[in-house]
Amino acid sequence: MVKAKKWVVKKYFDGVPKKSDFEIVEYELPSLKDGEILLKTEWISVDPYLRAYNKNLPIPYDQFSFQVGVVQETKNPKYPVGTKVVTHEGWCDYVIVKETQIEIGQFPKGLTYKLPDLQGLSPSLGVGAVGMPGVTAYFGFLELCQPKAGETVVVTGAAGAVGSLVGQIAKIKGCKVIGFAGSDEKCQWLEKELGFDKALNYKKVDAQSALKAAAPQGVDCYFDNVGGELSSVIIGQMNIRGRVAVCGSISAYNDKQLPKATILQPSIVFKELRIEGFIVWRWLGRWSEGFTQLVSWIKSGQLKTAEHTTVGFDKLFDAFIGMLAGENTGKAVVQV
Ligand SMILES: NC(=O)C1=CN([C@@H]2O[C@H](COP(=O)(O)OP(=O)(O)OC[C@H]3O[C@@H](n4cnc5c(N)ncnc54)[C@H](OP(=O)(O)O)[C@@H]3O)[C@@H](O)[C@H]2O)C=CC1
Numbered sequence: 001m002v003k004a005k006k007w008v009v010k011k012y013f014d015g016v017p018k019k020s021d022f023e024i025v026e027y028e029l030p031s032l033k034d035g036e037i038l039l040k041t042e043w044i045s046v047d048p049y050l051r052a053y054n055k056n057l058p059i060p061y062d063q064f065s066f067q068v069g070v071v072q073e074t075k076n077p078k079y080p081v082g083t084k085v086v087t088h089e090g091w092c093d094y095v096i097v098k099e100t101q102i103e104i105g106q107f108p109k110g111l112t113y114k115l116p117d118l119q120g121l122s123p124s125l126g127v128g129a130v131g132m133p134g135v136t137a138y139f140g141f142l143e144l145c146q147p148k149a150g151e152t153v154v155v156t157g158a159a160g161a162v163g164s165l166v167g168q169i170a171k172i173k174g175c176k177v178i179g180f181a182g183s184d185e186k187c188q189w190l191e192k193e194l195g196f197d198k199a200l201n202y203k204k205v206d207a208q209s210a211l212k213a214a215a216p217q218g219v220d221c222y223f224d225n226v227g228g229e230l231s232s233v234i235i236g237q238m239n240i241r242g243r244v245a246v247c248g249s250i251s252a253y254n255d256k257q258l259p260k261a262t263i264l265q266p267s268i269v270f271k272e273l274r275i276e277g278f279i280v281w282r283w284l285g286r287w288s289e290g291f292t293q294l295v296s297w298i299k300s301g302q303l304k305t306a307e308h309t310t311v312g313f314d315k316l317f318d319a320f321i322g323m324l325a326g327e328n329t330g331k332a333v334v335q336v
């Protein structure tokens with residue numbers, strides 16, 4: 001018998017999540033049935049959607065997120081012992097899973113697939129640049145913004161898991177890239193390491209005038225990770241037929257009431273903007289295509305990845321709160 005531990009959400013979050021909203025539960029795993037595999041978790045992801053989805057789920061629930069585990073025991077010949085596997089089983093140290101069909105577009109409960117061939121890169125990328133955040137950046141940006149060389153792209157949450165990839169993909173596509181992030185260190189990293197043309201600390205600058213100075217010719221594509229007034233300012237400076245991919249609104253995830261922001265209709269109408277929200281599950285059937293391209297860009301040095309690693313299963317909550325507070329540069333991951 002294997003003893004396992006998992007984090008269970010037992011209360012709805014009220015503002016910033018509290019440790020007392022969770023409980024660590026210990027339990028014994030049953031013997032494997034045909035088709036099942038036993039995984040030992042190595043890497044667990046902490047992401048903003050863990051906060052954003054909380055109010056829509058019946059409690060208590062096991063804290064979902066992506067994780068990379070290694071097969072310890074198997075009753076599925078496709079997954080021999082030692083195979084590295086990505087699942088959506090989240091914050092647990094051991095888990096029994098089997099391959100499950102997920103309907104495209106649906107919340108991926110039970111999603112299980114072999115870690116993509118990372119060609120020697122760290123398996124942690126399976127929850128980051130070559131995982132859900134990677135394909136969010138890849139499909140969300142390329143499909144919805146349809147960037148053209150020479151265009152100006154703005155991305156918020158620019159130093160995070162998704163934003164740092166979006167900006168670099170925009171550079172690969174020949175665009176001018178402006179990022180907004182929450183510290184001078186992050187901005188320096190974006191400009192000096194990742195090749196952003198300009199990075200602006202949204203906590204310090206006047207976004208209206210700083211963006212006007214950085215993009216006097218206007219903005220063609222906006223990848224929106226944060227929402228709020230900052231997004232209204234950026235959308236207000238878009239060019240005719242600009243495209244906006246609305247990926248998230250982390251600036252308000254912990255707010256009890258949605259904040260007010262400047263209305264967008266005048267810009268949308270007179271600039272004929274196309275604004276589209278998305279959830280990355282919609283491209284589930286194409287994730288492997290995205291993974292292949294992302295690995296190839298990373299291996300060729302065109303795409304740089306950074307991780308903010310917290311060590312220890314017991315530290316998952318701290319890592320989660322730290323990410324929401326902006327402690328991470330690149331992808332926030334926990335090594336179990
Ligand atoms: N639609 C989809 O399918 C998906 C959407 N997302 C969304 O993408 C966004 C980025 O996710 P991800 O890359 O994983 O997370 P990040 O790695 O970017 O981490 C979250 C970051 O959000 C920033 N942040 C926190 N509070 C605020 C605030 N009040 N205003 C502006 N920025 C803030 C912090 O950076 P800083 O220091 O810059 O403030 C923090 O580091 C989120 O909105 C998430 O919900 C992610 C995956 C899929």
Ligand SMILES: C/C=C/C(C)=O
Nearest residue numbers: 048049052247248280
């Ligand atoms: C899958 C993630 C969704 C958001 C909104 O973060």
